[in-house]
Each structure stands twice: as C-alpha cells, then as structure tokens.
Amino acid sequence: xETPLKHVALILDGxxxxxxxxxxxxxxxxxxxxxxxxEIAQHAFQHWxxxxxxxxxxxxxxxxxPKLEVSTIFRLLNAHLKKQRANFIKEKIRxxxxxxxxxxPSNLYATLMDIKQVTSQFTKCNLxxxxxxxxxxxxxxxxxxxxxASPTVQSLDWNTxxxxxxxxxxxxxxxxxxxxxxxxxxxYLCLQSAYSELxxxxxxxxxxxxxxxxxxxxxYKKRERRFGNAEQ
Ligand code: FPP
Numbered sequence: 001x002e003t004p005l006k007h008v009a010l011i012l013d014g015x016x017x018x019x020x021x022x023x024x025x026x027x028x029x030x031x032x033x034x035x036x037x038x039e040i041a042q043h044a045f046q047h048w049x050x051x052x053x054x055x056x057x058x059x060x061x062x063x064x065x066p067k068l069e070v071s072t073i074f075r076l077l078n079a080h081l082k083k084q085r086a087n088f089i090k091e092k093i094r095x096x097x098x099x100x101x102x103x104x105p106s107n108l109y110a111t112l113m114d115i116k117q118v119t120s121q122f123t124k125c126n127l128x129x130x131x132x133x134x135x136x137x138x139x140x141x142x143x144x145x146x147x148x149a150s151p152t153v154q155s156l157d158w159n160t161x162x163x164x165x166x167x168x169x170x171x172x173x174x175x176x177x178x179x180x181x182x183x184x185x186x187x188y189l190c191l192q193s194a195y196s197e198l199x200x201x202x203x204x205x206x207x208x209x210x211x212x213x214x215x216x217x218x219x220y221k222k223r224e225r226r227f228g229n230a231e232q
Contacts, residue, residue: 006052031076093127097131098130
C-alpha cells in the first residue's frame with residue numbers, strides 16, 4: 001500500500017553554478033532560487049496535496065561563505081518573504097522555521113516572526129524554512145533541553161526526545177530531494193530522514209520546475225517503503 005506523502009524536504013543546491021553557466025553574478029542564482037522555492041511549494045500544496053514542504057535555505061555551515069554572499073542571501077530572502085507575505089495569507093500557508101533564527105539579521109528575523117505569527121492559524125499547507133539550521137546543532141540543543149527538563153535520561157524514548165527537535169510538530173520527511181548532482185545530506189534533517197526516500201537530480205535548483213518536481217514524486221511513488229519490516 002502506498003504511504004501518503006505528508007512531507008517533502010528539499011536541499012536547494014546549484015544556485016551558484018546556474019549563475020556561472022550564464023555568466024551572471026551568484027546573487028542572480030540565489031534570486032532565481034528563492035522564486036523557485038515558493039513556486040514549488042505552491043505546486044506541492046495545490047497539485048499534490050502535500051501538507052509539509054521544507055527548504056534548506058541556509059545551513060549553520062553557510063556562514064563560512066564570503067560575508068557579502070551571506071548578507072546578499074539574507075537580503076534576498078527578506079525581500080522575497082516580504083513580497084510573498086500577502087500570498088501566505090491569501091493561500092492559507094503557514095510558515096515554520098527550523099534552526100536558530102534569532103542569530104539572523106534583525107530585519108529578516110522580524111519578517112520571519114511576523115509571517116509565522118500571521119499564518120499560525122493555518123493547518124493545511126505548511127512551508128518550512130530551515131535557516132541557520134544544522135542537524136548536529138539541533139541534536140546537541142535537543143540533548144541540552146531534554147536533560148534540563150528531565151534529568152532521568154535512563155527512561156528516555158524516541159517519542160520524548162523528538163519533542164525537543166526543531167521539528168517537534170512536523171512529520172518526518174517521506175522524501176528528501178537534492179538538486180545539482182551532489183549525493184549527500186549535508187547535515188540536513190539527519191535524524192528525521194532515517195527512513196526517508198532519497199532522490200538526487202543533476203538539475204540546478206533554479207531550473208528545478210514543476211515538471212522536475214512531478215518526476216521526483218512519480219519516482220517516489222514507485223518505491224516500496226518497508227521501515228525495517230520484511231518484504232510483503
Ligand atoms: C544553494 O546553492 C543555495 C544556498 C545555500 C543559498 C540560499 C538559498 C536561496 C536564496 C533560495 C532559498 C529561498 C527560499 C525562499 C527558500 P549554492 O550557492 O550552494 O550553489 P553552488 O553549489 O552551485 O555554488
């Protein structure tokens with residue numbers, strides 16, 4: 001029996017190479033990439049009725065990039081989110097974030113908090129941005145929070161521990177998609193993707209359109225998920 005698709009998580013890779021291919025500045029790749037993210041989320045919600053779509057927009061490791069690129073990414077993200085604010089409300093899309101967003105520039109932090117707050121009553125469509133997110137940081141944070149709350153770790157089980165992850169209210173991804181031909185998870189949702197199906201495509205993120213997303217979903221639908229169980 002086919003498992004219903006509740007959550008697709010994407011690693012948006014290849015913005016820089018997409019721009020280089022066209023002799024454009026890297027920032028143009030990020031700009032195009034930000035547009036694509038919203039389009040793909042809308043398509044996932046409307047066409048496939050997938051309730052959760054997560055994008056890896058900025059990792060804890062991305063701070064190592066040149067300062068100008070980092071500030072450009074934040075500026076573009078902020079501008080794009082502000083532009084889409086009305087659509088979040090009109091299309092009843094709830095915004096969530098994963099990661100320590102308080103460390104982001106204050107204007108971006110304020111935009112995120114505002115959109116999260118004005119969309120908090122929506123339930124059907126959930127757009128999740130992993131921002132200043134890294135799985136290792138998430139795990140350490142969860143251990144600290146968890147041991148503070150209940151020092152009796154001996155009786156700890158997965159259900160309790162997972163409440164301390166950033167994804168406490170978000171189902172595990174059924175499918176993780178990475179663009180640009182790289183075949184790795186890069187510190188993305190490492191615990192949550194324990195049983196996820198993985199899909200890698202050579203397409204650079206700004207070229208990843210609805211048809212490319214449909215191909216990934218069709219591919220997922222052919223897979224048999226066993227979650228450690230025997231073949232049926
Ligand atoms: C990946 O390409 C891009 C990033 C890590 C930067 C941030 C992503 C965006 C601005 C789009 C996200 C926007 C929203 C709204 C979710 P890369 O720079 O690693 O490309 P490269 O590997 O070809 O250099």
